[in-house]
Amino acid sequence: MILIDSHAHIYPDPIALKAAQSIADFYEIDMKEDGRLSTLLERGAEAGIVKHLVHSVGVTPDRVRNINDYLMKTVAEVPDRLIGFGTLHPDMPDVRAELKRIKAGGLRGVKIHPDFQHFCLDAPNAIDMFRALAEMNLPVLVHTGDSRFPYSEPSRMAYALKTVPELKAICAHLGGWSVWSEAWKQLADLPNAWVDTSSSLYALTPEQAAGIIRRYDGAHVLFGTDYPMWDPVEERGRFEALPLSEAERENIAHLNFEAFLKGFEN
Numbered sequence: 001m002i003l004i005d006s007h008a009h010i011y012p013d014p015i016a017l018k019a020a021q022s023i024a025d026f027y028e029i030d031m032k033e034d035g036r037l038s039t040l041l042e043r044g045a046e047a048g049i050v051k052h053l054v055h056s057v058g059v060t061p062d063r064v065r066n067i068n069d070y071l072m073k074t075v076a077e078v079p080d081r082l083i084g085f086g087t088l089h090p091d092m093p094d095v096r097a098e099l100k101r102i103k104a105g106g107l108r109g110v111k112i113h114p115d116f117q118h119f120c121l122d123a124p125n126a127i128d129m130f131r132a133l134a135e136m137n138l139p140v141l142v143h144t145g146d147s148r149f150p151y152s153e154p155s156r157m158a159y160a161l162k163t164v165p166e167l168k169a170i171c172a173h174l175g176g177w178s179v180w181s182e183a184w185k186q187l188a189d190l191p192n193a194w195v196d197t198s199s200s201l202y203a204l205t206p207e208q209a210a211g212i213i214r215r216y217d218g219a220h221v222l223f224g225t226d227y228p229m230w231d232p233v234e235e236r237g238r239f240e241a242l243p244l245s246e247a248e249r250e251n252i253a254h255l256n257f258e259a260f261l262k263g264f265e266n
Contacts, residue, residue: 007224145176
């Protein structure tokens with residue numbers, strides 16, 4: 001089975017372990033991997049993953065440019081294994097200028113994490129950022145859902161997608177981390193919403209996960225590992241344990257992601 005990982009974080013080696021540990025601490029889980037690109041590629045190969053969508057998050061506006069520089073450089077060095085999404089922050093003084101730089105640098109979209117970046121998905125500056133993404137035909141990967149915080153509530157994501165219908169978004173973690181049973185009610189009927197399986201299969205039974213997956217359009221679910229929080233080999237095992245048909249499994253494993261990205265080719 002061909003696998004494409006639609007959700008993986010990477011960091012420069014000198015800070016990778018610290019960055020990975022900070023995420024694990026935020027979510028109160030045991031860290032699985034060290035956040036280094038070399039580890040992702042090694043474990044990804046063992047899992048049979050042919051490509052990874054990699055990204056990082058600019059927690060504050062002043063960090064965005066350096067992170068994007070790192071991602072552009074890293075993806076250019078391993079183009080056969082990596083697809084890169086840059087980062088943005090809605091409080092940046094010139095979102096459109098950074099988007100132009102991201103696109104020119106070979107990155108294919110943008111990753112945001114409202115709970116880390118402390119903005120609500122339906123705030124006016126966030127809606128302006130989403131409009132800029134749509135105007136430039138760039139997708140967004142959004143951390144969605146956290147029962148502890150208001151920023152990334154699926155209802156806010158749904159509002160943004162309805163307000164900017166040209167925007168195409170991957171709503172991570174089956175549409176709502178820790179609020180899985182509610183998220184699909186907000187997002188499943190939206191034609192511009194995709195979801196990934198990252199940081200979800202560990203918390204749901206295979207039957208629960210398959211039931212939520214089937215709430216979404218069959219073409220709108222993507223496989224994702226959420227490395228380094230989870231190990232790619234273990235995530236493949238969880239994915240293979242889902243009671244899905246072979247057609248459903250192949251679509252989620254790679255066909256849906258390939259079709260998704262084709263919509264953004266220049």
